[in-house]
Amino acid sequence: MRKPKIYKILGVIILLTILGGGIWYWQLPNRHKAIVKSYLFEKLGIVNPNWKVENKSETYKMISPEFYIDGIYKSMEGPKASNYVQLSQDSTLLWLTGFHVKAIDNKSLQAISKDFICHTNIDFNDVKYYSSLHLEKRIGKHYPRLTSLSHGMENFSFPAGYGVPMNGNEFLYVTTQSLNHNLPDANFWMRHEVDINYSREKNMKPLMSRTAFIMLPFDKSDPYKSPLDPGTNQCIPVETKNHTYDDGHGNKFSGHWVIPIGKNTYRSEVNSQLEIQDSLRLHAAAIHVHPFATQISLFDKTTNKAIFNSKIVNHKGKIGLTSIDPFSSVEGIWLYKNHKYEIVLDVDNTSKVSQDMMGSMFLFFYDKELDDLLK
Known part of the structure; x- marks a missing residue:
């Protein structure tokens, strides 16, 4: 085979590779595009x-x-x-x-x-x-x-x-x-x-961390279909690969879901995440939510009272969060095994399109067992 013909074949292969790579790249979600670009920037110096x-x-x-x-x-x-x-x-x-x-x-x-x-x-x-x-x-x-x-x-x-x-x-x-x-x-x-x-x-005094977050059920057979009954607390997940959980009975839950335009309230039981054996004393909490959240609470359903409320301030005129109130207490607040707890999240989607949402808490409890060991 003559060299000019070999060069033409190689040129066609390179062109098809570039076109194929470009099509593959543009079909990626933003998250994966960022990973690809960061990898190339690093490899290219x-x-x-x-x-x-x-x-x-x-x-x-x-x-x-x-x-x-x-x-x-x-x-x-x-x-x-x-x-x-x-x-x-x-x-x-x-x-x-x-x-x-x-x-x-x-x-x-x-x-x-x-x-x-x-x-x-x-x-x-x-x-x-x-x-x-x-x-x-x-x-x-x-x-x-x-x-x-x-x-x-x-x-x-x-x-x-x-x-x-x-x-x-x-x-x-x-x-x-x-x-x-x-x-x-x-x-x-x-x-x-x-x-x-x-x-x-x-x-x-030592603290131990417990992560608690809202998990909402979705239809695993048709996850992106709007719930027929909003009262079921069902959601549309942002995706089904990440932040998706199984309750052990085949039911699927999402910790990253879509919120429609307007005001809504979401709630989720968190006793299984807290795993309180007898009682625990809460001293601090760091909050993670997305824009358009307005308040998140750790709520005691047994006493019908909030353990704490975290006010959330959104930017005016653009998307973003100005501030989220943390929870911090030297004295602490007791939580008990025989009480039922949930996270309650209020949102107000003031944009013109659906948005994504999460509601998580990193809760810090006094660790008596560890304190005794350290002493």
């Missing part, structure tokens, strides 16, 4: 994947790699990066006391709008964590996420005298993700700065 790290004065500071914002990225769609964290090089017991994230300019590293912060997750290795504290029976009982910061709640600290203990040389896994609800023509680079506060004090 456009982005340095390494984090900038500083650890002093009991604050572990991290600056993420660059995120390229080139259009609308709704919740859980934007470019993201992950990093392993060791607060110290030895097994000295440290106390986690606070978490902070801010969006910063790519070059000057000065703060920019917090509207470019989606969420920052703090995960831990439950096998190593509980083994080191001689609490092996807790391994695998709960998803090992310590807490999460998100748009509207970019800073969260425990009440004075309380913290989450861990050996300094154990690893935390931090993932931070970008967001852009309002700038369709965006074309810029930015980063996230993540701070973890910790203390070396010896007489603090």
Whole structure:
């Protein structure tokens, strides 16, 4: 075969590959497009994947790699990066006391709008964590996420005298993700700065984390069909691959669902997530919701009273969350095994289209068992 003919065949193959790759890429959802772009930027050397790290004065500071914002990225769609964290090089017991994230300019590293912060997750290795504290029976009982910061709640600290203990040389896994609800023509680079506060004090009281979130049923045979009876509390899931749960009886639930235009209230029982053996004393709560949420409550159905209400303020004139009230109490509030608890979420979708929603709480209880072990 002559060389010109070989070149033509190779040219056709390359062209078809590019066209096929382009078609495949444009059919991806925003979340997966962001993953592909971030991977290519890293491999082409456009982005340095390494984090900038500083650890002093009991604050572990991290600056993420660059995120390229080139259009609308709704919740859980934007470019993201992950990093392993060791607060110290030895097994000295440290106390986690606070978490902070801010969006910063790519070059000057000065703060920019917090509207470019989606969420920052703090995960831990439950096998190593509980083994080191001689609490092996807790391994695998709960998803090992310590807490999460998100748009509207970019800073969260425990009440004075309380913290989450861990050996300094154990690893935390931090993932931070970008967001852009309002700038369709965006074309810029930015980063996230993540701070973890910790203390070396010896007489603090330990907290343990429980994650509770709204799960709504959906029709597994036709998940994207609107519920015939709104009173059933059914939802339309955003997707059925992520944030989908089974109740053990074949019924499907979603923790990420679609809200229609207007005001609605969603509620979900959370006793099975809290797993209260006798009683627990609640001291802090970090909240995760999406824009158009207006209030979220942890509600005691037995007493018909809210344990706490978290007010949520939305931006005016654009999509986004101005603030979310955290819950923090030195005295604490008791929760009991024989009471029924639920999360109640109020929303007001003032946009002209359906939006996506989540309602989650990272609840921190005094850990008496661990306190006795540490003493």
